[in-house]
Amino acid sequence: MTEWEMVVGLEVHCELATATKLFCACPNAFGDEPNTNVCPVCLGLPGSLPVLNRHAVELAMRVGLALHCSVEPSIFHRKNYFYPDMPKDYQISQYDEPLNVGGRLDLPDGTRVGVTRAHLEEDTGKTTHVGGGGGRIHGADHSLVDYNRAGVPLVEIVSEPDIRSAEQAKAYVNELRAILVAIGASDARMEEGSLRIDANVSMRRAGAEVYGTRAEIKNLNSVRSLGRALEYEVRRQVGRLEAGEAVVQETRHWNEDEGRTSSMRSKEEAYDYRYFPEPDLVALAPSAEWLAGVRAVLPVLPSERRVDLARVAGVAETDAAVAAVVQQGLDGLVTAAVGAGADGRLALNRAANELAHATPPDAGAFAKVLRMEADGRLTATQAKGVLAELVSAGGDPEAIAAAKGFEALEGDVVAGAVDAAIAAHPGEWERYAGGEAKLAGFFVGKVMAATAGKADGKAVTALLRERLAGR
Amino acid sequence: MALISRDDVAHVARLARLDLTEAELDQFAGQLAAVLEHAADVAALDTAGVPPTAHPFELVNVLRDDVAGPCLDRDEVLAMAPAAEDGRFRVPRILGEAP
Incomplete structure (x- = not known):
């Protein structure tokens, strides 16, 4: 039986380091008092209209250029869903015409991971669940919502399913973070939620062409969690497959304390979001001049x-x-x-x-x-x-x-100490000469003691070999 | 031929959290079919060489500078909500994780 091969694609959501939100002038700040950075636009009040933040677009373009993407004309769509984290009941995102397409990320070990796209969208509000155990939804009595984060600019970077191990997945995120920080696009602080990861994981037999059924893992709040969750998911999926059971396509929640993933809900079909072009925003079409200007401020990656x-x-x-x-x-x-x-x-x-x-x-x-x-x-x-x-x-x-008393010893001092050590320990010397190589350490120790640690170990070993050859 | 089935209408209604009666499902299936039929007239036109458009205006790149402006007063904002707690909007128990 051939080995199992892990196939992973990552979706990384990164908050952009702008002063204000994506579509309104509210401050983009972490840790402020709840619901103090809100206005009619990000609260979805009737009659309000979004206006796109130029700097957010430029930071997203930097991300695209740094990932060797093609920066394309793009439009925004409404992604419709009912959940209290977005007061509009839709999220403005990019769908079939994203800003950046077709890039790559080269990892320090020489491997390459394809980047499918990197698009702009707005972040959602933050919900806190009250009355359940440990802030979980399960068993909660009600929830509280803070909209300070609603409308904060995000770039979602989607990789190709090119990742083959937990180590490579961690290396990808570390390299991506280093790039995002280097180009000034984000502080990429995972502990503050500036960088969030979803992982699509499936298993197949090594050498197989077709991908297996994948599960999407959410709530990966650190690089360490990512590695642990992938290792857990491999064991879970292989266990099912080897028992003749199917892997279900679904979204799974990583529980850091329990060290396991659990099913959240079946993944909704894409059309359930009823994407349609956002009528309140016009298209984004970066000119060659604008793009060149952004490229000019990119640092060495x-x-x-x-x-x-x-x-x-x-x-x-x-x-x-x-x-x-x-x-x-x-x-x-x-x-x-x-x-x-x-x-x-x-x-x-x-x-x-x-x-x-x-x-x-x-x-x-x-x-x-x-x-x-x-x-x-x-x-x-x-x-x-x-x-x-x-x-x-x-x-x-x-x-x-x-x-520190590290003055170099004269060569003859070291040689003298070596000769003295040999003379003082004839039995050990005979055994060393007889092939007990590990006794070199014994003589080095004696010379070090005699020179108060100032002799160079390598020089002592070389002298010992010299004496051996000259016997 | 009906362009939209009664089941399609029920599905879309569920996504929009609309509680339609049996009679309304029939009624809207008929009305929506007429709307779609009208829109389908476009298919009769020769649109080869006409680029797809997402917006009636030719305007692109409408942008604002990244400069902070005033926000709303929190008390005023929360006063509009049916319920608030600890400076946050209070909402009923949520049944699942965020999409």
């Missing part, structure tokens, strides 16, 4: 920064340290350090592992520590110690090393 950094450091673009350094925004520092004579590989590794979550040090000082390490004047452990001091207190690396 994370994927391009990885390519540049890998070239500077002389390593593969898919190197894990390259992704980590770009993610931490340390690519400028590493590039400058390499320019100042530091080794690329060493600069990447030390930046990725020793400088994460720290205020980056001066590039010249960083390069100096790396050169001291490469020259053998500092051991790896000593270099990390100097970097830690450099980050926390600053200063000159030479002075820090001297203050």
Whole structure:
């Protein structure tokens, strides 16, 4: 029997970082007193008319361009449904003619996920359920609604079903967040609901052409939840399929505390929303000039920064340290350090592992520590110690090393300590010479003790081999 | 031939939360069929080369600047609602998750 293959497509809803809502001048702000950012337009009062926010359109265009989409003429539709989170009883969205179509997202591991579309729509209000257990709808007595979020601009980014693992799904969301923040489209804070994910998941036999029946998973409020929910859903669907049962096409709710998904309702057919063109808004048709203006303010994207950094450091673009350094925004520092004579590989590794979550040090000082390490004047452990001091207190690396007593030992001091260790432990030396390689560690330990940890472990090992060869 | 069945009318009525009687279903099926028939006259025209249009105006890109304006007073807003609680609109028990 062939293995099961997971097929995942993600819908990511991202709140745009505008000052005001999509169709009215109410502030777009998180955490304000309920129902203080509302007006006749976002409350759906009779006679009010929507007017599109130019900046929201430009941010959505940035998203499209950054995802290599084609930015197209588009129109808005009404999506009709009855639910108290939208006082109009419809949501203004884009349906069959969205703003951005046909893009892609390249992940740090070298894989590529297609982007079907990225369209503009308005967010809904926030409902709170009262009287049930834990704020759930089930068992609730009544609900309370805050319309501050109703009408906040969203971009919904829909991926192709190109994702094949929970790890890849998490990498996709992390990369997308990095792009959204880099281009200034959103703060992409999942804990504030600025970024929300729905996952379409199905299973099929590896090598099969046809997709299986999918379930849509909602309420994924963190990248971690996404990974856990996908892993759970794979077990659930494979369990059903192997028992000869069908997977039902439905929407499922992820419960973070219970670590499982549960059925919400059968997915309504698209026509049940009775989409029709929004008569109160005219078409959006970005001119070539407008598009060029938006393109001109786009910063260098994370994927391009990885390519540049890998070239500077002389390593593969898919190197894990390259992704980590770009993610931490340390690519400028590493590039400058390499320019100042530091080794690329060493600069990447030390930046990725020793400088994460720290205020980056001066590039010249960083390069100096790396050169001291490469020259053998500092051991790896000593270099990390100097970097830690450099980050926390600053200063000159030479002075820090001297203050810590890290002055390099003369080669003959180390050699003397090696010879003394051999002389003091003839039994161990014979066994080492007889092929017990792990005893190298014993002698390194003795030399370290004799030199108060100042000897370079690698140099000691090399000396031991030399002595062995010279027997 | 009827362009819209009685079942179609019942389905659309349910989506719009309209509670129609049996007699009304028959009545509206007939009326809506007449409307659709009238609209179907367009199909008789040669529209090859006529681009689809979503709006009667040729105007595009009607936009406003991203500048905040005044909002309504919350007390005034909530006074319009049948019920309010804790600065929020109070609504009856919801039976399912959001669409």
